[in-house]
Amino acid sequence: MKLRYWLAALPFIGIYSGGTLAASTTFLFGLPFLLVWNLIWMAATAAILAIIYCLDTRDEAAHAGAGKGVEK
Template sequence: MKLRILLAALPFIGLYSGGSLAAHTPLLFGVPFLLVWNLFWMAATAAILALIYCLDSRDEAANSSARAGGSQ
C-alpha cells in the first residue's frame, strides 16, 4: 500500500519541480526545457498509473470472493 502511494506522488512532484529547473536552462531538442519536462512527465504519469494498476490487488480479491459466495 505504501509503495502505491509513493508511486502516485511521483508525477505530482515531478511536474511541479520542473519550474525551478527551467529558470536557467536553454533549449532542449529545439524547444524550451519546461515543455520537454512536461511531455516527459505526461508519459511517465501514464506508465506509473499502469504500474499502480498492475500492483492493485483489491479487484482480484473482490472478484474471487464474489465468485466463491455466488457459487454456494
C-alpha cells in the same frame, strides 16, 4: 505507506519541480526546457499509472470473494 501511494505522488512532484529547474536552462531539442520537462513527465505519468494498475489487487480480491457465498 504502500508502494502505490508513493508511485502516485511521483508525477505530481515531477511536474511541479520543473519550474524551478527551468529558470536557469535554455533549450532542449529545439524546445523550451519546461515544455520538454512536461512532455517527459506526461509519458512517465502514463507509465507510472500502468505500474500502479498492475500492482492493484483489489479487483482480484473482490472477484475471489464474490463467488464464495453463492450456491447454484
